[in-house]
Structure formats: structure tokens, C-alpha cells
Amino acid sequence: MNQDSDINAREFFARFMDDYYADCEDHLRTARRRVLELERLSGESKPDRAGVDDLFRCFHTIKGLSGMVSLVEAERLAHQLEAILAALRDGRLAFSSSLTSEIEAGVHLLEQIISAKKANGPIPSIDEAMARLTQIVSGVPKKTAPVAPSQSPFQSAQPAPQEKPNPQLQAGESCWLVTHIPSKELLERGLSVDKVRTRLNEIGRLLQVRPRAIEKGVAFDFTIATKAGPSSFDALRAEGLECKLLEAAPGPLPPEPHEPAPQTAPPVQIPPPPPATEHKSATRSIIVRVELSRLDDLMRLAGELLTSKARLTDQLRSVGRAAQGAEWAALHETSQVMDRHLRDLREAIMRVRLVPIGEAFERMQFVVRDLMRETGKRVQVEIQGQHTEIDKLIVERMMEPLLHIVRNAISHGIEPPEERIAAGKSPEGTLRLSASASGDTVALEIEDDGRGINLEKVAARARAMGLMDEKSRLDEASLLDILCAPGFSTRDGADLASGRGIGMNVVLGAVREFGGKLALHTEPGKGTRFTIELPITLLIADVLVVEVAGQTMAIAQPLVREVIRADLSSILALEADELLPHRGMLLPLVRVSRCFNWESPQSSECYILLASAGGVTAGLVVDRILGQREILVRPLADPLVRVPGISGATELGDGRVILILDPTALALMAHTRTAKRAPVASASHCADTLDPNNRVA
Amino acid sequence: MDKSESQTSLEPFILFEIAGTAYAVRSCDVQETEMVEHITPVPNAPPYVEGVVFLRGKVIPVINLRLRFGMERMPFNMQTRLVVVRHKDRTIGLIVDTCRRFTRIPTERIQPPPDVISESTKHYLQGFVMLDEKPVLVLDIGAVVNTTEIPQCEKSNSAQET
Numbered sequence: 001m002n003q004d005s006d007i008n009a010r011e012f013f014a015r016f017m018d019d020y021y022a023d024c025e026d027h028l029r030t031a032r033r034r035v036l037e038l039e040r041l042s043g044e045s046k047p048d049r050a051g052v053d054d055l056f057r058c059f060h061t062i063k064g065l066s067g068m069v070s071l072v073e074a075e076r077l078a079h080q081l082e083a084i085l086a087a088l089r090d091g092r093l094a095f096s097s098s099l100t101s102e103i104e105a106g107v108h109l110l111e112q113i114i115s116a117k118k119a120n121g122p123i124p125s126i127d128e129a130m131a132r133l134t135q136i137v138s139g140v141p142k143k144t145a146p147v148a149p150s151q152s153p154f155q156s157a158q159p160a161p162q163e164k165p166n167p168q169l170q171a172g173e174s175c176w177l178v179t180h181i182p183s184k185e186l187l188e189r190g191l192s193v194d195k196v197r198t199r200l201n202e203i204g205r206l207l208q209v210r211p212r213a214i215e216k217g218v219a220f221d222f223t224i225a226t227k228a229g230p231s232s233f234d235a236l237r238a239e240g241l242e243c244k245l246l247e248a249a250p251g252p253l254p255p256e257p258h259e260p261a262p263q264t265a266p267p268v269q270i271p272p273p274p275p276a277t278e279h280k281s282a283t284r285s286i287i288v289r290v291e292l293s294r295l296d297d298l299m300r301l302a303g304e305l306l307t308s309k310a311r312l313t314d315q316l317r318s319v320g321r322a323a324q325g326a327e328w329a330a331l332h333e334t335s336q337v338m339d340r341h342l343r344d345l346r347e348a349i350m351r352v353r354l355v356p357i358g359e360a361f362e363r364m365q366f367v368v369r370d371l372m373r374e375t376g377k378r379v380q381v382e383i384q385g386q387h388t389e390i391d392k393l394i395v396e397r398m399m400e401p402l403l404h405i406v407r408n409a410i411s412h413g414i415e416p417p418e419e420r421i422a423a424g425k426s427p428e429g430t431l432r433l434s435a436s437a438s439g440d441t442v443a444l445e446i447e448d449d450g451r452g453i454n455l456e457k458v459a460a461r462a463r464a465m466g467l468m469d470e471k472s473r474l475d476e477a478s479l480l481d482i483l484c485a486p487g488f489s490t491r492d493g494a495d496l497a498s499g500r501g502i503g504m505n506v507v508l509g510a511v512r513e514f515g516g517k518l519a520l521h522t523e524p525g526k527g528t529r530f531t532i533e534l535p536i537t538l539l540i541a542d543v544l545v546v547e548v549a550g551q552t553m554a555i556a557q558p559l560v561r562e563v564i565r566a567d568l569s570s571i572l573a574l575e576a577d578e579l580l581p582h583r584g585m586l587l588p589l590v591r592v593s594r595c596f597n598w599e600s601p602q603s604s605e606c607y608i609l610l611a612s613a614g615g616v617t618a619g620l621v622v623d624r625i626l627g628q629r630e631i632l633v634r635p636l637a638d639p640l641v642r643v644p645g646i647s648g649a650t651e652l653g654d655g656r657v658i659l660i661l662d663p664t665a666l667a668l669m670a671h672t673r674t675a676k677r678a679p680v681a682s683a684s685h686c687a688d689t690l691d692p693n694n695r696v697a
Numbered sequence: 698m699d700k701s702e703s704q705t706s707l708e709p710f711i712l713f714e715i716a717g718t719a720y721a722v723r724s725c726d727v728q729e730t731e732m733v734e735h736i737t738p739v740p741n742a743p744p745y746v747e748g749v750v751f752l753r754g755k756v757i758p759v760i761n762l763r764l765r766f767g768m769e770r771m772p773f774n775m776q777t778r779l780v781v782v783r784h785k786d787r788t789i790g791l792i793v794d795t796c797r798r799f800t801r802i803p804t805e806r807i808q809p810p811p812d813v814i815s816e817s818t819k820h821y822l823q824g825f826v827m828l829d830e831k832p833v834l835v836l837d838i839g840a841v842v843n844t845t846e847i848p849q850c851e852k853s854n855s856a857q858e859t
Contacts, residue, residue: 551738596741597741634756635756636739638758640742640743640746640758640760641742641746643739644741645740645741649737649749649756651756655734655751656737656751657748659737659739659749
């Protein structure tokens with residue numbers, strides 16, 4: 001019994017903490033954006049009022065939330081930042097770029113504290129930051145009253161029992177203790193901890209909030225100072241919350257308003273501006289935060305629905321041959337309507353998962369700022385396409401890899417100002433982050449205008465590590481393979497190793513996990529550009545199902561422009577090449593079976609799929625077309641089976657895996673048939689690059 | 698050299714056989730053992746990669762350990778098993794001739810591999826142990842499934858922060 005309640009309490013706490021992290025993440029995101037805006041304005045004499053207000057609200061909320069979870073460091077820091085923002089807003093503090101960078105550093109530290117808490121790591125010290133911030137605030141002329149209650153507002157941090165407040169009370173205020181024990185019933189009525197907090201904020205000012213473990217879970221004790229009378233708490237009492245008067249107002253109570261309105265309660269000095277709360281609850285009501293795993297479930301279900309619908313369609317078709325007439329027509333129509341609805345469903349679910357890439361880019365800017373400070377380099381960040389949307393999971397998993405590339409670009413790509421000047425460049429380097437969507441993919445580019453990658457150095461390193469023999473020369477195409485070789489970037493001495501974080505092979509691994517592509521372009525003295533192509537969403541695609549040498553395979557339909565049924569006799573053979581006269585052109589053909597070293601059965605006809613990539617159009621020759629399906633794409637992530645020409649796998653409901661052809665890579669293979677190796681975009685492990693075989697027909 | 702009365706740490710292993718030789722892998726590395734069903738070949742994959750199978754919602758590669766260890770291919774039969782191992786984030790199936798269940802081995806009885814064997818074998822052989830007077834080779838799963846056998850950087854696939 002007791003144990004049960006323990007578990008409940010723990011579970012509840014865990015969920016509550018999850019909410020806390022998610023909330024903080026939201027507010028930190030806003031804060032970051034606002035700080036960047038402030039920074040842009042740093043030349044001006046006055047900051048943007050709305051921005052400052054917004055930032056103030058973020059800090060205020062983080063302070064409150066952190067108090068509730070007893071994360072003292074975050075609470076104290078947020079409080080101090082809030083004080084600075086209040087002073088800035090009232091014009092008591094001059095707006096300057098140094099102030100902005102203090103705020104920025106504060107946001108950064110807040111972020112670190114919260115993520116340390118989340119990771120159960122050691123909480124970074126805030127002493128130094130607090131000292132600096134306090135100094136800034138202490139130089140500020142006081143208003144009629146301090147920005148926050150002059151006593152420490154961090155009671156929640158101290159072990160002092162909340163029963164005896166309260167030098168914090170102001171004239172006419174009484175002090176109440178409201179105890180909220182979260183329960184399913186209350187939650188169903190919409191009374192969450194946060195809601196209680198919001199409502200109490202309307203009644204008066206919250207002095208402190210403390211969670212405490214009780215037998216059945218957790219209780220939150222809210223201590224609140226208010227000028228409102230006891231009846232203000234009636235509504236909360238009716239909901240089953242315990243409200244206790246701890247300390248009556250010294251002197252007579254003010255006449256009690258009929259309806260406790262926020263405006264009547266707070267005197268001028270009260271810190272939290274009610275608009276903040278209102279604004280927050282307004283947004284809160286229309287946004288539902290959903291765990292990604294739940295969306296995954298939905299997505300999986302939709303995928304399974306599609307698979308079984310496809311089978312139904314097949315079966316209908318075979319029945320349709322026998323049965324005809326009006327009933328059949330009706331059945332057929334219903335089936336088609338269902339197809340449409342399923343497609344809509346699938347798209348709707350996918351849209352839910354999409355987030356703008358801009359957030360990730362904003363975080364990069366902070367990293368750049370840090371690196372500038374560390375390295376003494378000057379870098380300007382250009383961002384393009386921040387509204388491009390991409391699957392949330394993909395963004396999250398790509399965060400570290402992107403950071404790695406950005407760090408490399410600044411640590412090793414962009415030169416120090418003197419060196420840039422000497423090279424005739426602007427002293428300030430440029431890092432360009434851009435995103436663009438085309439079809440089903442998003443291309444991310446990270447480009448710097450630095451010194452470029454020194455091929456000679458990399459080659460020397462690669463030879464020393466036995467990745468390359470003495471004779472072969474390093475070209476751009478194999479450069480990426482070398483850089484992505486395991487262990488390469490963790491060695492010192494290489495021009496590219498940033499010396500911290502992950503290596504390029506992890507970047508490549510992450511990109512591949514999603515069936516993406518990584519490419520690199522570098523020019524000595526001019527800079528380096530990494531291009532990462534990722535699918536916008538995971539999972540579902542329309543494919544043609546084909547047969548190649550007895551193997552069933554799939555090919556993404558949008559990439560196939562046309563399907564041609566051809567007689568073998570109409571194909572022209574020219575040494576190693578095969579061409580098909582088509583619409584007045586000679587179309588180069590790629591025999592998929594030959595790319596894969598498979599034997600196709602003898603036949604007088606074949607099917608040719610017209611696919612274009614990078615300005616090259618090629619016809620992929622397959623043996624048969626089996627049909628058209630919607631499939632759930634499964635990544636083929638393991639390095640053992642990442643091979644050029646195959647972009648993923650699927651399963652059609654019978655437990656057998658079907659490989660998905662990558663027409664782009666195959667078409668490119670046709671184009672680069674004279675080259676020794678597969679194209680960069682799909683080059684895989686080193687073993688491949690050393691393979692001198694010309695596998696393409 | 699028989700069943701020890703040892704007071705020491707017994708670690709669970711899964712035993713299997715290839716060409717009459719017994720091998721052991723730590724059972725914590727093994728996710729499950731399956732019958733071999735349809736394997737989809739993957740073109741241009743390393744020769745010892747038999748293909749991919751669909752297992753619990755995932756498409757995983759399958760290594761034929763006979764081929765991996767430089768032995769002859771043998772047709773699959775009722776004894777053939779797929780030992781599904783996990784290494785880091787990867788899940789990989791290993792085809793073995795037969796699987797002989799589970800045993801506990803006192804770890805200190807595992808001896809280093811003899812010096813005379815070839816470098817490439819030594820690479821994935823962690824050591825051997827005598828069980829019932831027969832040698833059992835203990836495999837290093839990480840090395841068995843490693844694709845990029847770059848000399849001198851075996852450690853590198855753990856590219857963690859330094």
C-alpha cells in the first residue's frame with residue numbers, strides 16, 4: 001500500500017518534471033529569440049518594449065516554475081534576470097550591448113542549469129553570474145519599492161517552514177496557505193498545478209510554492225499574500241483545495257470586492273504583471289503538448305492501416321474480375337474514398353510532427369557567440385529558410401551533428417581576423433545556415449567563408465592511419481569518406497578536429513539513420529560547405545513495386561517520371577552503354593540487375609523507369625512492374641547494409657523485407673559510369689571507395 | 698579443469714556452434730534467438746552479409762558467421778539459428794549452425810587467445826575457456842559486427858567526448 005503510493009508519488013513527480021522541462025524549453029526558446037533581437041538593437045538607445053516585456057515574462061515564469069520544483073539555482077538566476085529586465089523596462093538601467101551580453105550569458109546559464117537537472121548532472125555554479133548581475137542591479141536607483149520583494153524571494157529554497165512567513169507582507173495584505181493535492185479528478189476538471197498557480201496569481205501575489213511528499217503523492221503548498229478577502233478563496237475551496245489563513249492583514253481589511261479582479265489586488269509595486277499570466281493561459285488553452293512517442297504510435301497505426309488497405313484493394317481487384325455491376329461499383333467507390341481519407345489522415349499526422357528549423361538555427365547562433373568569445377574570431381551568422389519545416393524527431397537528432405559542423409567551421413574553418421585581413425577578406429567571417437525544402441527532402445547547408453579544408457594535411461593524416469595508400473591522391477569526393485572514417489576526427493593534429501564533441505562519423509551516422517545524404521564542398525581559401533539532405537518526414541511513401549532478377553523491390557513513385565514498356569530489340573547497345581530511343585532522344589539505360597551483380601532471367605521485354613537526378617535523366621531497367629503501394633519506409637541504417645542505390649526498406653505485411661531503390665543514386669551511377677566509384681552522395685564505407693570495380697553496366 | 702566450485706563471478710553466456718566448434722557470446726549482448734526465415738539479399742553488401750530480415754518492426758542486417766569466419770557456406774537446415782545481438786545502437790542477426798543455449802562461465806577462467814592464430818581472427822576473439830574439457834571460443838561482438846576494420850582504430854567506433 002505504502003509502496004504503491006510511493007510509486008504514484010514518484011510517477012507523478014516524474015510527469016510533473018517532464019512538464020517543467022517542456023515549459024522551460026518553451027520559455028527559453030522565446031528568451032533566446034528575444035535576446036537575439038535585443039542584440040540586433042544594441043546600437044539603439046532603447047530596446048523594443050514588447051521584446052523586453054516578453055523576456056521579463058519568460059524569466060518570471062521560469063522563476064516560478066523552478067521554485068515549484070525546488071531548482072534553487074534556476075529560480076535565483078531567473079529572479080535576478082527578471083530584476084534586470086524590470087529595471088531596463090522602466091528605464092532605470094541603460095540599454096547597452098554589454099548589458100545584452102550579460103542577459104544572454106544568463107539565459108545560457110539558465111539553460112545549462114535546467115538541462116543539468118534534467119540529465120541528473122551536477123548543477124553549474126551560479127555564484128559568479130549572480131555576483132555580476134547583482135552588481136548591475138545594485139547600481140540601479142531604487143524605485144518606490146524594489147523590483148521584487150526586498151526580502152529574499154527564494155524562501156522555497158530555504159528549509160524554513162512555510163507556516164511562519166512573513167515579513168514579506170505589505171500593508172493591508174493577509175497571508176494564506178493554499179494546499180493543492182493533484183489528483184486525476186482535479187486534473188480532469190482542468191485543475192492542474194499550473195492552473196492553480198495562475199488562479200492564485202489572480203487573487204494575490206505568490207510568495208512561495210513548495211512541493212512536499214505526502215502519503216498519497218505530492219502536495220503543493222502555495223503561500224500567497226493578498227488584499228482580497230476570504231471569499232476570494234471560495235471557488236478554490238469548492239474545488240476541494242484547502243485554504244488556510246496564516247496571518248490576517250494588519251489593520252482593517254479593505255472592502256471586499258465582489259469579484260476578485262487582478263487589478264484590484266496588486267498595488268503598484270507588485271512584480272508579476274498580470275497580462276503575462278493572462279497571455280500565458282490564453283496560449284496554454286490552445287496548445288496541446290504531445291509526447292512524440294504518442295504521435296509515433298498514431299503514425300504507425302496509420303501506416304498499418306495503409307498496408308491493410310492496400311491488401312484490401314488487391315483483394316477487391318481480384319474479386320472485381322468475377323463480380324460486376326452496381327454493387328461492385330459502389331464497393332469500388334467506397335474503397336477509393338477510403339484511400340483518399342487515409343491519405344489525408346497520414347498527411348495530417350505528419351504535419352503535426354513538423355516544426356520550423358529556425359529554432360535549431362537560433363541555438364546555433366548561441367554556440368557561435370560562445371565560440372567567438374573563446375577563439376577571438378569574428379563571425380557573422382546568416383540564416384536563410386528558417387521557416388522550413390521538418391520532422392521534430394529529425395531536428396532533435398540532428399542537433400548534435402549540426403553543432404559539430406558549426407563548431408568545426410568556426411574552430412578550424414574561419415580564420416582569425418588578422419589572417420583574414422592578410423588574405424584580403426573581410427575581418428568578419430560569415431557562417432551561413434540555410435534550409436530549403438524540395439519535394440520530400442529538406443536540404444540544410446552549413447557554409448563558412450574560411451580557409452577551406454587542407455587536403456594535403458588530411459591526406460597525410462589518412463595515410464598515417466592507413467586509410468589511404470601512398471600513391472592515391474585525395475580528391476574532394478573521397479575527402480568526405482576520410483573525414484567520416486571512425487576515429488579520424490578524434491585524433492589531434494588533423495586540421496578538422498574540433499577536439500570536442502562527436503566526430504564526423506557520428507554526423508554521417510545520424511544523417512544516414514534517416515536515410516539522408518551528406519555532401520561536402522571545399523575550396524582552399526574560400527571556405528567549406530556541408531550539405532545535409534534529410535527527408536521532411538519519416539515513414540510513409542508511395543512506391544512502385546517492381547521485380548529485378550527475381551527480387552521484389554520498391555521505388556519511390558514521385559521520382560519516376562514515366563514507365564516505358566520496351567522490347568529488348570528496341571534497345572541500342574554501344575560498347576558498355578545501352579540506349580533507348582525515346583521521344584526523339586537517346587535515353588541512357590541503367591540495368592538495375594547489373595548494378596547489383598544479379599542475373600535477370602531471359603525475357604524479350606522489360607520495363608524502363610524514367611528517373612531524373614541532378615540534370616541527368618536515365619532509364620532504370622527492371623524486369624516487371626508488380627503494382628503500386630503506399631508503404632511504411634523503414635530506415636536501413638546499419639553500416640553493413642548501407643549500399644549505394646538502396647535508400648531504405650519496407651515490409652508489405654508478410655514479414656519479408658523489400659528494398660527500396662534509390663533512382664537518384666542509380667541514375668547518377670549511370671552518369672558517372674566512367675568514374676571508379678559511386679557518387680559522393682551515396683558513397684559508403686571505405687571498403688567501397690577502394691573497390692576499383694566499375695560495377696555499373 | 699572441470700566444473701568449478703568457484704566463489705567467483707559467473708557470467709551468463711549463450712553458446713552456439715559453427716563447423717563443430719563452440720562459441721560463446723555474453724548473454725547480455727543477445728536479444729533473442731530465432732529460426733531463420735526469409736532473408737532479403739542486399740546487393741553490394743560485404744560478402745558475409747546474408748541480407749536483411751524484418752524483426753520486431755525493424756529491418757536488421759544478417760551476418761553469416763561461417764562466411765564471416767572464412768568458412769564454407771552451408772545450406773540452412775532445421776538446426777540453423779539466427780542469434781540476434783545488440784551492440785551500441787545496432788541490432789544484428791548472426792547465422793550459426795546450431796545454438797546450444799545458455800551457460801554460466803566464471804569470467805576469470807577465460808584465457809587470452811593463443812598467440813599463434815592469425816591477426817584477423819585475434820581481432821574478434823576475446824579469448825577461450827575450457828568447458829567440459831572442450832574449448833569454447835569467446836567472441837567480442839563489437840569486433841564481429843564492425844564493418845570498418847581499420848587497423849589501429851578499433852576503439853574509434855566509440856567516438857565519445859574526450
